[in-house]
Amino acid sequence: MEEGFYHENPSIAASKIFPPKWYYKPWNLAQPQSYYATILEITDSVKFKHFKLHSDHTKPAYSTCIIHKVIHPKDWGQPLHQPLSFLMHYRTSLQDFNTTYTYWDYQQAWFNAFLMQNQNHSHSWLFYFHNTMNTTNLPLWFLQWWDFYGCHVDYLKEHHLVENGYLHFKNNFQPAPSKRKFSSLLIFCTKFFVPWVCSWFYDYNLQNGHPVLVRKFKIKWWDSFAAESKSSKLAVTEWLQKHQTTAPITDPHPQSKFLARKAQTAALLASARTKEEYLQIVQGIIQSQDPKTVLSQSSSSGSTSPAISLGNDNEDDCFGILPSITRR
Structure with missing residues (x-):
């Protein structure tokens, strides 16, 4: 100065x-x-x-x-x-x-x-x-x-659904040459609602x-934010199966998708501190069932x-x- x-x-x-x-x-x-x-x-x-x-x-x-x-x-x-x-x-x-x-x-x-x-x-x-x-x-x-x-990656540490989704994306996404210059977190945020x-x-x-x-x-x-399921590990897996051009990721357990969604839903509802938060989480879960819906x-x-x-x-x-x- x-x-x-x-x-x-x-x-x-x-x-x-x-x-x-x-x-x-x-x-x-x-x-x-x-x-x-x-x-x-x-x-x-x-x-x-x-x-x-x-x-x-x-x-x-x-x-x-x-x-x-x-x-x-x-x-x-x-x-x-x-x-x-x-x-x-x-x-x-x-x-x-x-x-x-x-x-x-x-x-x-x-x-x-x-x-x-x-x-x-x-x-x-x-x-x-x-x-x-x-x-x-x-x-x-x-x-x-x-x-x-x-x-920033530190932003995700206390929100395990999103953090696990990001880590799964980082470890499995095979970017095109034009995207390799950019961080996996930036690409993750553009592909999923974060x-x-x-x-x-x-x-x-x-x-x-x-x-x-x-x-x-x-x-x-x-x-x-009440739509963490949109960027969870399960959401990332489904996205990779649809968009990844290399070897697709397969799910070895027929019931795993249902069980994963069930566990995610229970965790989200348990985190509600008020009735309003509970209803907002329910709304986010319902919206997550429709891939065209944006919060x-x-x-x-x-x-x-x-x-x-x-x-x-x-x-x-x-x-x-x-x-x-x-x-x-």
């Missing part, structure tokens, strides 16, 4: 550095967070939904982001530096940001679109991949996005004895739930403030 800008509260220090409502370096004042969020939406890459706890709040308490696709440079359809124009609706209704964008703006949008905060600096994101997500041609730079905002909650906050790191402002990320289990609670439940409380598990340095540091 330069002299005159340090404050023991890093959020106050950041307010001295960045313009109001900005949370990254303002290289171009015509490219605020809303500019980058719009790019992701008009390219049909994501779908956002924001939730306020009270009608008089100006900023959301939390938001959901459904990831539909991540565009590879070779699929952009034109030179990467050539500007594209926003749709007329965005050009006429929003005058506070640029109305053109390039592929490089699209790439940057994945890092800046999620940098928003509320009055209490407690905003969080619920992420998950849409079931139509295609991982055949993910760009390599998405690995960096995943390091910041993505799920939502996660991510938030970020300002902090200080010491560098050569001097405080450096950084952004750190936290990952937390979504407490309202709708990821967006609708947020309108009545309190702000998501996050733990202090995983941290990364700030993109754009410090160089990226590999997760340990």
Whole structure:
């Protein structure tokens, strides 16, 4: 921190550095967070939904982001530096940001679109991949996005149905050459319904004895998640049998599927702490019987739930403030 800008509260220090409502370096004042969020939406890459706890709040308490696709440079359809124009609706209704964008703006949008905060600096994101997500041609730079905002293996340790499903997937999935560059957890989350909650906050790191402002990320289990059976070992086995191109995995016990489902159901119901949780789990189990059903609670439940409380598990340095540091 330069002299005159340090404050023991890093959020106050950041307010001295960045313009109001900005949370990254303002290289171009015509490219605020809303500019980058719009790019992701008009390219049909994501779908956002924001939730306020009270009608008089100006900023959301939390938001959901459904990831539909991540565009590879070779699929952009034109030179990467050539500007594209926003749709007329965005050009006429929003005058506070640029109305053109390039592929490089699209790439940057994945890092800046999620940098928003509320009055209490407690905003969080619920992420998950849409079931139509295609991982055949993910760009390599998405690995960096995943390091910041993505799920983490520690996230699964207290949720054994999902953890066992992931380990089974990791040990048996034979990825195509185009997917071998990406972690098995990333591919697992795109193939099975595994939502996660991510938030970020300002902090200080010491560098050569001097405080450096950084952004750190936290990952937390979504407490309202009631569809763990969708990503269990049994669900993974069935998926591998259907999609794996190499030797299929066979089930040596005729009754194993029924017994596994029975054990999973009993474990889920036993974990309920209230009548509401019990009913929510039952609903999730019923939905899991239909492979076309996608849990709708990821967006609708947020309108009545309190702000998501996050733990202090995983941290990364700030993109754009410090160089990226590999997760340990």
